[in-house]
Amino acid sequence: MKIKSDDLIPIENNFKVCAGPGAGKTYWLINHIKNILCNSKRLQKNRKIACITYTNVAVKTINERLGSYSKQVEVSTIHSFLYFNLLKPYVYSIANEYGLNFREIDGHQDMKVEGGKIRKWIKDHPRKNYFKSPILSEKQLLNLQPNRKAINNWIKTLRYKFNEKELILFCDNSKAVYKADDGEETRINKDTLDLLSSGLFEYKKLYWQEGIIDHEDVLFFSYQLLKRYPFMLKILNAKYPYFFIDEFQDTNPIQVKIINMIAQEETVVGVIGDSAQSIYGFQGANCEQFESFELMNMNNYEIHGNRRSTNRIIDVLNSMRRDFKQKYIRNKEGEKPVIVIGDKIKAINKYNNEKLVTLSRKNITVNKIRKDIESTIFENDFLERFKEADSDKERRYTIMDTIFAIETAKNGNFREALKILDRISFLEKNKKNKFHYLKSLLDDYDKYSNDFLIDLYTYINDVLNVKLTTLRKNSKIRYFYENSKYKEFVICVNSINEKSDNKTIHQSKGDEFDNIMIIKEDDNLDFLTNPDLINNEEHRIYYVAMSRAKEKLFINIPYLNNPKSLKNLEDLFEFIYLE
Ligand SMILES: Nc1ncnc2c1ncn2[C@@H]1O[C@H](COP(=O)(O)OP(=O)(O)OP(=O)(O)O)[C@@H](O)[C@H]1O
Numbered sequence: 001m002k003i004k005s006d007d008l009i010p011i012e013n014n015f016k017v018c019a020g021p022g023a024g025k026t027y028w029l030i031n032h033i034k035n036i037l038c039n040s041k042r043l044q045k046n047r048k049i050a051c052i053t054y055t056n057v058a059v060k061t062i063n064e065r066l067g068s069y070s071k072q073v074e075v076s077t078i079h080s081f082l083y084f085n086l087l088k089p090y091v092y093s094i095a096n097e098y099g100l101n102f103r104e105i106d107g108h109q110d111m112k113v114e115g116g117k118i119r120k121w122i123k124d125h126p127r128k129n130y131f132k133s134p135i136l137s138e139k140q141l142l143n144l145q146p147n148r149k150a151i152n153n154w155i156k157t158l159r160y161k162f163n164e165k166e167l168i169l170f171c172d173n174s175k176a177v178y179k180a181d182d183g184e185e186t187r188i189n190k191d192t193l194d195l196l197s198s199g200l201f202e203y204k205k206l207y208w209q210e211g212i213i214d215h216e217d218v219l220f221f222s223y224q225l226l227k228r229y230p231f232m233l234k235i236l237n238a239k240y241p242y243f244f245i246d247e248f249q250d251t252n253p254i255q256v257k258i259i260n261m262i263a264q265e266e267t268v269v270g271v272i273g274d275s276a277q278s279i280y281g282f283q284g285a286n287c288e289q290f291e292s293f294e295l296m297n298m299n300n301y302e303i304h305g306n307r308r309s310t311n312r313i314i315d316v317l318n319s320m321r322r323d324f325k326q327k328y329i330r331n332k333e334g335e336k337p338v339i340v341i342g343d344k345i346k347a348i349n350k351y352n353n354e355k356l357v358t359l360s361r362k363n364i365t366v367n368k369i370r371k372d373i374e375s376t377i378f379e380n381d382f383l384e385r386f387k388e389a390d391s392d393k394e395r396r397y398t399i400m401d402t403i404f405a406i407e408t409a410k411n412g413n414f415r416e417a418l419k420i421l422d423r424i425s426f427l428e429k430n431k432k433n434k435f436h437y438l439k440s441l442l443d444d445y446d447k448y449s450n451d452f453l454i455d456l457y458t459y460i461n462d463v464l465n466v467k468l469t470t471l472r473k474n475s476k477i478r479y480f481y482e483n484s485k486y487k488e489f490v491i492c493v494n495s496i497n498e499k500s501d502n503k504t505i506h507q508s509k510g511d512e513f514d515n516i517m518i519i520k521e522d523d524n525l526d527f528l529t530n531p532d533l534i535n536n537e538e539h540r541i542y543y544v545a546m547s548r549a550k551e552k553l554f555i556n557i558p559y560l561n562n563p564k565s566l567k568n569l570e571d572l573f574e575f576i577y578l579e
Helices: 025-039 056-072 078-090 092-098 115-123 138-143 145-155 190-197 200-208 215-228 230-239 253-263 287-292 311-320 344-351 363-373 379-389 393-410 414-421 431-443 453-463 476-483 486-490 537-546 563-569
Strands: 014-019 049-053 073-077 159-163 166-170 177-179 185-187 242-245 268-273 298-303 338-341 356-360 502-504 513-519 549-557 574-577
Touching: 014 025, 025 049, 025 056, 025 242, 025 268, 049 056, 049 078, 056 073, 073 078, 078 215, 078 230, 078 253, 092 200, 092 215, 115 138, 115 145, 115 200, 138 145, 145 177, 145 185, 159 215, 159 253, 166 200, 166 215, 215 230, 215 253, 230 253, 242 253, 253 268, 311 537, 311 549, 338 344, 344 356, 344 363, 344 513, 344 549, 356 363, 363 502, 379 393, 379 476, 393 414, 393 431, 393 453, 393 486, 414 431, 453 476, 453 486, 513 537, 537 549
Parallel strands: 014 268, 014 298, 049 073, 049 242, 242 268, 338 549, 338 574, 356 502, 356 513, 513 549
Antiparallel strands: 159 166, 177 185
16 A cells, blocks of 8 residues: 555554655654554553664664654664563573573674684684594694685674574685785685585684674574573563564564564554665575565555655666655755766765765775875775884774774764773773763863874873883884874774775765766666566665765766767766876
C-alpha cells in the first residue's frame, strides 16, 4: 500500500516500509514513534520503544529529532542494544564454554588483528600435526614475512555465517594474498587455509580470554543466549513492546534471525529500508534479504516520493531504477547534472565556489583529495613521520592516545575515549585517574590545541604531572614537537574524518548534502548506461552516492575513451571537458 511520509499507520501490526532515497523514511519513523507514544495502551512506565539504526551518527540525529519524546525510546545500534540488554547481564552463563573472560569485558570494538595472537594461534593450532606438504609448515607460516602478511590479510576478513542452524567462522580465501612493493604476489594455498580454518574459534578465544569482543561477537553471543534461554526473549518482549529497525537493507543474516526471534512474541516489529541502497554485502547483507523479509500479520507500505532532490537529479535516479519511479515532491527543476571529464582536483576547484562534498569509492582516493584540497597532511604520512622522529615508544604512544581520546570525547563518545586511555600504561584500568586526566584535558583544550604538539607535551608534564621523557634541546625530536601542529594530528582521528567534506560513499550513508561531486578513478559509467540495482552492488553504491545530493550533482571521470558509449546519457547530463 502506498503512503506519504506524513501518513499514520495502525500501531499494533508488524510492518515493512520500502521507499527510495530521500523519501522521508527516517522522518516517517520518528512520526510513527511519536504516534505510538501518544496513543499506545501497552507502554507503561518501564516499557520502551526500541529504535535500531545503523550508525552512531544516526542514533544522535534520531534522538535529537525525537526531542522530549526520546525518554521512552531506546535509540541505538543493534550491537549496543544487544550488548546492554543481553550480553552484559547474561553472557556469564555461557562464558565458560567459550573461554570468555566476562569480568574483563568492557564494551565491544572493531575487530582487532594482532600479529602476536596469530603467531600464538598457529603455534598452538589444534591440528598442528597436519602442517606438512602441501600444507605450509609452521616455520613457513611464521618465519616468512610474505606468508605472515598474507595470513594477516586473510584473518582480517574473519566473519560468522550460518551453516544450517549453527554459526561458524570463516575467512575469505581470495584475500590470503600479499603483494610486495616489487609486484611479487604471495598466495597461501587452499589446503593450508582449510586446515587453519578448522581452528578459527581457537583464534577468537585468544581475544575472548582477555575479555576483548568485537561487534560481530556481540551478535554471536546474543544469538547463542536467545537460542538457549527462551526466558531472555520474554524479558526483551516485556521490556520492548515495539521494536523498529531503520536501514534494514544492510542488516546481516544473524541480525535477521535475532529480529525474527523477537517478533515471535508480543513485540510489534517494523522494518524500514530500500533494497536498492543495500551496500554492505561484505558484512553479509544483501538486497534480497529485505525483499523477502516476512512476519506474521505484517502490513507492507511503500513511499514513492522523493523530498530531497531536484527534478533533474530524481530523473537520473529514476533512470537506474526498475521497480518504481520516484515522484518529485519539492518539484524544483534544478540544473542538469554534469559529467566532468578531467583531473579530479581541477574538477573540484572549478565547482568548489559553492559548498561541494566529494564522495569517492575508496579511502585512498579520499586521502589523495584531502592532501591536495584540504592542504592537510595525509594521515599515515604524519603518523609515519612521528614514528620516525620519536623513537621513545612510551612517550609517543602517550601523546598519540591522549590526542585520540581527547578528540573522540569531543565528538561525543566519552566512553570510547576512556577506553582509549587504557592503552596508556600509567592510566590502565584506573577509572578515577583516567576520568580526571581526560576531564582536565577537555577543560583546558584551548591551552594546547591551537598551536604545536610541544604545548600538549608541556601540559601533560607540568599540569597533569605525568613525567614523560625529556625532549632534549636542539634534538630532532624536539624540533618535530615544536613544528608539528596539534590540528595536523587531529586529522588522524576517524571521527574527525566524518566531518570532512571529502569522504567515502559508505561514510555518506543516510546523510544528505546540497552539492555533490562523485569522484571516479576510471571512465566506467556502467551504473548509468547499463544499470542493474538488483544484482550489482557497485551500481547500488553509486546510486546511494548520487541520491545524497539535494541541489547539484557532478560526476568526475579522469578521461573518456569512448565518448559514443555515453550518447544515451545526453538527455540526463551535461558533459564538460576540462583543459
Ligand atoms: N513529511 C515531510 N515534510 C517535510 N520534510 C520532510 C518530510 N519527510 C522528509 N522530509 C525531509 O526530506 C529529506 C529526506 O528525508 P529522510 O532523510 O528521512 O529520507 P530517507 O528516506 O531516510 O532517505 P535515505 O534513504 O536516502 O537516507 C530530509 O531533509 C527530511 O527532513
